[in-house]
Amino acid sequence: MDESNIKTVMDKGNYTFDMLFNDIQADSTDGIEIPESVYMSNREYKSKLIVVQMLLCLADLYKAENYNSNEKLRNAIEIKVDGDEQLSGYMFFVSQNPQFNYSWNYMRKCRTNYIEFLVNSIRFLNNVLVDINLLTGKSWPGNNIHVVFHDILDVELTSEVPFVKSRLLWENFYRLAMVKSDYNIVVKIKNNLLKTSNRKAPSDMKNLIDSVFDMINNESKKNTEYETV
Amino acid sequence: MxxxxxxxxxxxxxxxxxxxxxxxxxxxxxxxxxxxxxxxxxxxxxxxxxxxxxxxxxxxxxxxxxxxxxxxxxxxxxxxxxxxxxFNVWYLDGNNRNFPKRTSTQKYLTKHKEETVIFNKEVYTWLINNATLLDPAKMFLFNERHLDEGVVKKLRIGSVVNSLNMVNALIKRFGEDVCLKTGLVRRGNDGLYFYFYTPCLLLPYYDMDGNLIGVQSRYLGTNEKVPRFQFMSSQKTRLYNLPILNSLRRGDKLYISEGITDCLALLSDGLNAVAIPSATILPIEDLILLKNYELHMYPDQDSAGEKAFMTLRRFFINHYSIVRAEVLPSGVKDYCDYYIKKQETNG
Incomplete structure (x- = not known):
């Protein structure tokens, strides 16, 4: 890969959770473009925004560099969730519904699953942020390059600071509840699929970037040869 | 615990x-x-x-x-x-918590001692009624800040220039004991003095029912060591200009400003506005009253302003409402600055 493609962090600054959240909620505040497809109501959108905000705040609080092992992160989240008195009160209140046979068991199981959900989504968001910052470390040729993380987050690479524009794919919001430690990454130019990868470690992202660059370079070489002929 | x-x-x-x-x-x-x-x-x-x-x-x-x-x-x-x-982040057992006595501090400027004072509504109402707008205040509000006279009048902004006269008038009207208990008059080594540094503006805070709940001063003098703002209130900090909510309908546009000066500029510009006291103090019980309006904010062009906006945005998202950030033109630091420049350009 051409070294000139590598931008320094000093040039651009890092993409942060705050910037990510700004991008995500810009839909609603900039042009009042609450997704028109009406796959959700305004109120549903606001409820989802609360969840996204909560997850991003947690991801920022439990940064990967400080909570580098899953066990450490799980312990921290467990302390937080189990120590939440209001959540315990809410569990009691919901469990009084006859559907749960006035039993707390279901709610207790849910709380354990909830801890897992938080751990997985925090890990996911932290990893995505690392990946985005790897992406913005390169000078991408042309526009319309999109990197989609697990069908949840669509990141467009742009030529202006901060070099990315993220958009949450609200129609796939439910996938947040199912995300695990590894996830899919799709690289597209406009709507044309360029490359897909299953990301298990940061090195996978680096490899993906390298192979996408190779593809783009080969393609432009071919075009040049055709033109020469 | x-x-x-x-x-x-x-x-x-x-x-x-x-x-x-x-x-x-x-x-x-x-x-x-x-x-x-x-x-x-x-x-x-x-x-x-x-x-x-x-x-x-x-x-x-x-x-x-x-x-x-x-x-x-x-x-x-x-x-x-x-x-x-x-900082209104967390409370334990209401206000009954007894803290060990605070220690004294070495400072550049001797600040007034923190004492337990009672916000006596009668005394403060009298103060506001008798703190007419004098020349230094008029100069500041109308010549420097180009604020609208109607707005200033409606908000009952007053001023105190001669603190000694004010202390004497207060004591004559209410007696020394009452004045000392309200904290408006304090006893120092050189005798009695007025709590607010003068010359100053007095900006009254009212609740939605029009009850006086606090008074903030804005120092107008040239001593750089004097704090620009001082505050006295009956309870923890509130939003400024709460009565405006009585004239608004659900969904109406409402601006939240960081500090009173921006709020006055917004109001003078014909916009509906309330103010949080500072970037870090969020009166959440009052803020919740705003959730049904279309909320906007011009964040100050600094990190504190950005932080204030982010905190407000977070608060309102959690209450199913959204604050929209408006962007100031480059080269101005806050809405007040923008308003002044706009007025001066328009002559």
Missing amino acids: NIPQNIISRLNELPIEEVADRLGIEVRRHKALCFKHDDHNPSITFSTSKNIYKCWVCGVGGGPIKLVQDKEGWNFQEACIWLGQK
């Missing part, structure tokens, strides 16, 4: 210089005299980027909670509770 981890994190995110100010430490250009040793040249440095402080002579240092511990000699929990209450 365990303090939740998220509360500890939030307390440690409070701006360190704001915390220092609440502790009575005079911070100037990110420096202050050390409270741990006999200091004559400022040895404490504040890092706003790392949100920590450090004394380069005696070595004390740390984040906001540590600062409170070091300054007041309290344990971790006491420091957290005090911070939580002061």
Whole structure:
């Protein structure tokens, strides 16, 4: 890969959770473009925004560099969730519904699953942020390059600071509840699929970037040869 | 008693210089005299980027909670509770918590002692009614800030220029004991003095029912060591200009400003506005009243302004409402600055 493609962090600054959240909620505040497809109501959108905000705040609080092992992160989240008195009160209140046979068991199981959900989504968001910052470390040729993380987050690479524009794919919001430690990454130019990868470690992202660059370079070489002929 | 981890994190995110100010430490250009040793040249440095402080002579240092511990000699929990209450982050057992006595501080300027005072509505109402707008105040409001006279009148903004006259008038009207208990008049080594530094504007706070709930001053003099704003209230800090909500309907456009001066500029520009007292103080019981309006904010063009907007946005998202950020033109620092430039350009 051409070294000139590598931008320094000093040039651009890092993409942060705050910037990510700004991008995500810009839909609603900039042009009042609450997704028109009406796959959700305004109120549903606001409820989802609360969840996204909560997850991003947690991801920022439990940064990967400080909570580098899953066990450490799980312990921290467990302390937080189990120590939440209001959540315990809410569990009691919901469990009084006859559907749960006035039993707390279901709610207790849910709380354990909830801890897992938080751990997985925090890990996911932290990893995505690392990946985005790897992406913005390169000078991408042309526009319309999109990197989609697990069908949840669509990141467009742009030529202006901060070099990315993220958009949450609200129609796939439910996938947040199912995300695990590894996830899919799709690289597209406009709507044309360029490359897909299953990301298990940061090195996978680096490899993906390298192979996408190779593809783009080969393609432009071919075009040049055709033109020469 | 365990303090939740998220509360500890939030307390440690409070701006360190704001915390220092609440502790009575005079911070100037990110420096202050050390409270741990006999200091004559400022040895404490504040890092706003790392949100920590450090004394380069005696070595004390740390984040906001540590600062409170070091300054007041309290344990971790006491420091957290005090911070939580002061910054509306967290409360324990209402207001009944007794803190160990606060220690005195070396400062650039001797600040008025913190004493328990009673907000006597009758006395403060009299003060507001008798604090007419005098020349220095008119000059500031209308010539420098180009504010609308109707707005100033409606908000019942007044001024005090001669503090001695005001002290005498207050004592004549209510007696010395009452005046001392309200905190408006205080006793110093040289006799009685007026709490607010003069010359100053007096900006009354009213609740939605029109009850006077607090008074804020804005110093108009030239002494750079004097704090620009001082505040006296009956309860914890409230939103400024709450009565405007009585004239608004659900969904109406409402601006939230950081501080009163921006609010006055917005109102003078014909916009509906309320003000939070500062970037770090959020009166949440009042803010919740705003959730059904179309909320906008012009964040100040600095990190504190950005932080204030982010905190407000977070608060309102959690209550199913959205604050829209409006962008000021480049080269202006806040809405007031923008308004003044706009007025001067328009002649």
